[in-house]
Each structure stands twice: as C-alpha cells, then as structure tokens.
Amino acid sequence: MFGTKEHLRAQEGHLLIDGVDVVDLAGEFGTPLYVTSEKRLRENVRLYREAFPESWIYFAVKANGNLALLRILAEEGMGADVFSAGELSLVRMAGMPMEKVLFNGNSKRIEELKMAVEAGVRISADSRDELLALSEVASEMGQEAEVAFRVNPDVSATTHPKIATGLKTSKFGIPWREIVEVYRTAMSLEGVRPIGLHCHIGSQILETSPFEEAAARMMELAGEIVGMGGEIEMMDFGGGLGIAYSPETQAPTPADLAAGILPVFKDGCQKLGISPRMILEPGRSIVADTTLFLTRVNVVKRAHVNFVGVDAGFNLLARPMLYDAYHHAVVANKADHKPEEKYTIVGPICESGDVLAKDRTLPKVERGDIVAMLDAGAYGFSMASVYNGQPRCPEVLVGGGRAELIRRGEDRSVFLAGQIVPPRLLK
Numbered sequence: 001m002f003g004t005k006e007h008l009r010a011q012e013g014h015l016l017i018d019g020v021d022v023v024d025l026a027g028e029f030g031t032p033l034y035v036t037s038e039k040r041l042r043e044n045v046r047l048y049r050e051a052f053p054e055s056w057i058y059f060a061v062k063a064n065g066n067l068a069l070l071r072i073l074a075e076e077g078m079g080a081d082v083f084s085a086g087e088l089s090l091v092r093m094a095g096m097p098m099e100k101v102l103f104n105g106n107s108k109r110i111e112e113l114k115m116a117v118e119a120g121v122r123i124s125a126d127s128r129d130e131l132l133a134l135s136e137v138a139s140e141m142g143q144e145a146e147v148a149f150r151v152n153p154d155v156s157a158t159t160h161p162k163i164a165t166g167l168k169t170s171k172f173g174i175p176w177r178e179i180v181e182v183y184r185t186a187m188s189l190e191g192v193r194p195i196g197l198h199c200h201i202g203s204q205i206l207e208t209s210p211f212e213e214a215a216a217r218m219m220e221l222a223g224e225i226v227g228m229g230g231e232i233e234m235m236d237f238g239g240g241l242g243i244a245y246s247p248e249t250q251a252p253t254p255a256d257l258a259a260g261i262l263p264v265f266k267d268g269c270q271k272l273g274i275s276p277r278m279i280l281e282p283g284r285s286i287v288a289d290t291t292l293f294l295t296r297v298n299v300v301k302r303a304h305v306n307f308v309g310v311d312a313g314f315n316l317l318a319r320p321m322l323y324d325a326y327h328h329a330v331v332a333n334k335a336d337h338k339p340e341e342k343y344t345i346v347g348p349i350c351e352s353g354d355v356l357a358k359d360r361t362l363p364k365v366e367r368g369d370i371v372a373m374l375d376a377g378a379y380g381f382s383m384a385s386v387y388n389g390q391p392r393c394p395e396v397l398v399g400g401g402r403a404e405l406i407r408r409g410e411d412r413s414v415f416l417a418g419q420i421v422p423p424r425l426l427k
C-alpha cells in the first residue's frame, strides 16, 4: 500500500509508523505534529554507506535541523554541509566531527568566516571575492583555512526552477571556466590552503545523468588544477538525489547514483594519479521519507470543490505552496478505507495559495479526521514559520516501539519573544 516505505502500514483502519499508531500520537501530542521513524532514518544513511563505502557522506542540515535527528546521523557516521553559523552550532551540539563539516554559502558574513576558521572546518568559497576575504580573516587570526571551491558547472537538471543550482544563470558558485585561475590565486595567498572542488547542481533530481555530467566536468577541472601543480584532496559532488513523492514516480537510489558517478570519479582519479576523498551532501534522500506531518480536520466545506480545512498549512509545510510540490495525503484514521471522493486540503492561513494537496481522491473525510502528509522530513519543519499567529508544532521520534518528544511545540509566547514596545507607546 505504501510502496517501498516499509516503515508505514495500515492496520484496522489506522496508519502505523514502525508499528506505532499515528492516530494515538495525534491524540497524545496534539496536532499539527511531525513524526519521524528512527529506523528509516538509519536505513537511509546505510544505503548511502553501502553505495559509497569509501566516501564521506555529509548531511545537508538545511533539510532538517532537529538536534535528536542530527545526533542519530552523527552516530551513523555522517558529517554535515552547513550553510550558516547557526547550522554550524547545531552540528557541533550534535557531536559531528569538525573534520567532516563543510561550511557552504554564497554570501557569508565575515563573522561566519571567523567562526568557521575558529572551528577548524573546511570552507567552500563561492567567489574570488570571498576567497580574498577568507585569506584576510584567517591571516589575521594566524590560521590557515582549508578551502574548497564551489564550481558552477553549467549543468541543467530537470527540477523546479527555484531549486536548480547548477545552471550558469544561478547565483551559486564560480563559473567553471574561472575555477583554475581562482585556484591558482588561492595557492599564492596567505591564510588559505586550497584542497579541492565542490558542486551541487540542484535538488529533487530524478535522473542520474546530470550528476554524471557534473562529475565529468569536476574531474576535468581537477585535471587542469593538478596540471598546474595544485593539490586535490577532496571532491564534493553535493546532494540533490530526488525521492518519489507520488506513488506514480520512481526515484533513483544511492546505488543508482553510485553506478553513475563512481566510474567517472574513479577513472578520473586513476588517470590523474590522485586519490582525493569523495564527498556527497544529501539532504532530502536521507530524511524526507522518514517523517509524517499530521494535521487534524477542522472543517469540511462543500463548495465548487470539496475543501478539507486542516489545522496547519504552508506555515508548517511550505513546499506545496512554494514549489507546487506533491506530498501524498492519507486519512490516517481511515488508512485502508476505499477512496470515495475528491478533496482539496487547505490550511488555516489567510492566503488562497495555502493548499497542501489538490484534487485527491480519499475516503469520506469528516471533522476530526487526521490527515497525514507523507515524506515531510526534508524542508518541512526546517522551513516553518509563525506567520499568521500560528506557533510551530512539536516533533516526535518513533524508535524501539515508543514515541519521544524531540521538540516542544511553541505557545503564544513566541509572538512576544524579543518584542519591545517603547514606553511612550504604552500610555
């Protein structure tokens, strides 16, 4: 019923995650609620480890910044791609080894460069200007920063335009034709030691050929760098592997990705006589399918379509609104009932775009039902906001047959936090 999602099943009408009834969870912890399977999370990492036994796998923290989940990923041997000082603090707290962290970002603050140097993590420079800033910062600190270069490979991958990052028109990276020159500059600068190349061509990519194309370009550049006397210790091919959000789509596995890019990498290294560490930075394919997002039906309204109004919308799951993304919807307390009618599931936010799912054929929906949105673990909670006076919801981890709270829900105090009303306005 749930395809390859072995952690999900229906029993006596209810949806279960690793054997735990999600309708009970909604009762115990309230809704909305994010619920993650620990087992599935660990299995997803293992798929990468099996496919890429010699590589270091970094988790893209932007996909999910929950500390308990990061802790599990650290236990599984993952490092991290961080994109800000905030994300660096998180992975430090999660106990990830600093030697397995890459500090990314196309517009880093000077304080962030300092923090990265101080922490001793590697930095991916996104421009020549940033390289110069880093050289100044590290020299002043009497340190030498290990720096990789974000390559813009000019590779086109089919995905939503807002999450394609490898096109020459994208804001990310150094145009590939300029990489060798920037590398040469870095070799002569104080305070930095160039150690390799990095790229990331986009997200939710469902074919492996663009990854192969990008890898080939990266190996070509590595060859030119070695040719001019540079050293290559790491090659980071980014994240981007898509998942099957809808039952009709198929997604490549980490093993498929390995079959595509490992030969390009290995042959390239052999030809050049180098042996850099291969790095990958998956986010979505590690965490998306581990997590359900549970909402409760407030109201069913029969209008020109059948609207199901639930207790959370794009404030807590922004992907449908932002990218017209599909998330499969299941009525969790009628999980094995026959689909009967078409519904459009909408949130409580005061915008017409606040639609979680459109035209879905579901069992008859009534007030009080629990709707589970599937595959919500990546870019779900991490992109949540408190827009429209909606506090963020709790998160729960299911492992070993029990459920534990891993983030408390916010209450209305979140709207007061940090606010200052000048006394002159309090008359």
Ligand code: LLP
Pocket (backbone or CB within 6 Å): 060, 062, 063, 081, 104, 163, 200, 202, 203, 204, 238, 239, 240, 241, 281, 282, 283, 284, 285, 319, 323, 378, 379
């Ligand atoms: N590395 C870098 C440098 C990245 O920018 C990203 C994602 C990743 C790795 C991880 O990519 P993944 O394996 O998750 O595809 N909010 C959007 C996705 C934005 C992706 C941003 N960069 C969404 O919900 O689809």
